[in-house]
Amino acid sequence: MKVILQVDVKKIGNKGDVVEVAEGYGRNYLLPRGLAVEANPGNLRQVAEVKKAESSKVDRELKEAEKIGSTLQDKIVNVSAKVGEGGRLFGSITTQDIAEQLRRQLSVEIDKRKIDVKEPIKTLGSHPVTVKVHPKIHVSVTVEVTPE
Numbered sequence: 008m009k010v011i012l013q014v015d016v017k018k019i020g021n022k023g024d025v026v027e028v029a030e031g032y033g034r035n036y037l038l039p040r041g042l043a044v045e046a047n048p049g050n051l052r053q054v055a056e057v058k059k060a061e062s063s064k065v066d067r068e069l070k071e072a073e074k075i076g077s078t079l080q081d082k083i084v085n086v087s088a089k090v091g092e093g094g095r096l097f098g099s100i101t102t103q104d105i106a107e108q109l110r111r112q113l114s115v116e117i118d119k120r121k122i123d124v125k126e127p128i129k130t131l132g133s134h135p136v137t138v139k140v141h142p143k144i145h146v147s148v149t150v151e152v153t154p155e
Contacts, residue, residue: 008033009046011054016042023054072141075115079138079146084108090131090154100128105136105150128152 008030012020016037020026025046028037037043044050086108089097102119109115123137134150 010037010043011046011050012037012043014042023058025051025054069141069143072144075117076140076144076146078113078115079109079140079148081147081149082113083133083149083151084112085151085153087153087155094131096129096131096152098129100134100150100152105148108150109138109148 009025009027010033012022012024012026015021019028028043033043033045038045084105086100086104088100091097102122102124105122105124106117106119109117117138117140121139123139125135128134128150131152131154134152136148136150138146138148140146
């Protein structure tokens with residue numbers, strides 16, 4: 008029996024897959040629980056349309072991420088902070104601070120969790136930071152820390 012999976016089913020397949028299962032397994036387990044629907048021409052057409060819409064959405068998101076990535080590529084973001092003896096900062100520059108300055112200076116909204124700082128920024132000067140705009144697009148940005 009051929010069915011179209013509505014959710015990911017362990018050891019069978021992922022959502023949207025058309026799979027061949029035993030007649031009893033399909034009728035007694037998958038169909039009553041809503042885990043799958045029968046693979047008839049109407050349902051197959053619907054699955055094809057959903058996959059097409061999904062792929063166009065992924066392409067659109069990638070193009071948007073490339074545009075943001077080109078905006079951010081090799082830019083310098085200035086962050087000012089209170090400084091103590093020897094150029095040491097009171098506290099450190101957080102990803103939240105960097106995200107806020109990206110929004111203010113470059114008009115780009117980036118989630119703080121997508122900013123990768125190798126080690127805490129606790130001194131004045133330039134520090135390289137990686138911004139993950141998209142799972143496939145990583146951009147390097149320089150954070151310039153200046154005294155307040």
